[in-house]
Amino acid sequence: MPLPRFDRLPVDARAAILAVARAHFARDGKDGASFNQIIADAGISKSSAYHYFDGKDDLFGAVVADTADRVVAVLGLWTDVEAEDDLWQQVKAGATRLVAYLREHPDDHAVLSAQPPTHQDGQSWIHSLIANGRRIGLINPYPSIELVTVATMSIFQGLDAWALEQRDELDQFADVLVLFLSRLWK
Secondary structure: OOOHHHHOOOHHHHHHHHHHHHHHHHHHHHHHOOHHHHHHHHOOOHHHHHHHOOOHHHHHHHHHHHHHHHHHHHHOOOOOOOOHHHHHHHHHHHHHHHHHHHHHOHHHHHHHHHOOOOOOOOHHHHHHHHHHHHHOOOOOOOOOHHHHHHHHHHHHHHHHHHHHHOHHHHHHHHHHHHHHHHHHHO
C-alpha cells in the first residue's frame, strides 16, 4: 500500500497519479508496465515516487485498492427488504450496476482482471445481504451461519473472478449469482 506521504497529497493529486498508473497497468499489464514511464507520465520525479510508493508492486496495489473502492461504491448500500423476490431483485440490480460500470470503465476491468478484489470492502454489503436473507427466512443457517457466510463470500469471489476473465459472459453474471446463492442458501 502507499506510503504515508501519498495519503497526505491533495485528493486530486492522488487521483491523477492513480489514473495514469491505472491506464498503464490496464494497457501493459502489471509486469509489462514501466514504473519509470508511469511516474514520468504522472509528472512526478523519481525521488517523489519513492516517497509515495515502495515500487511498482506497491503502486499496483494502490491502483487495485482504489479501483475496488470505486466498484464497491457503485454497488451502493444494501437496503433491507421484506420479501424473497425483492431480495433477489436487489442482488440482480447490484450485479447489473457492476457489470455496466465495468463495461464503461475498461481500465478498471483490466486492473481487476489482473487482481480480483478480495471483498474486504464489499463485506458490509454481503453481510447485510446475508442478515436480511436470514431474517426473511431465505437462508437456512444449518450447520452454522459462519459457514454459510464463508461459502457465500467464496461464491462472490469465484463468480467475480469468472466474470472478469470471461468478458463475454458478463451479461449472465446477475442470473448466475442468484442461481448459485439460491442453491447454497436453501
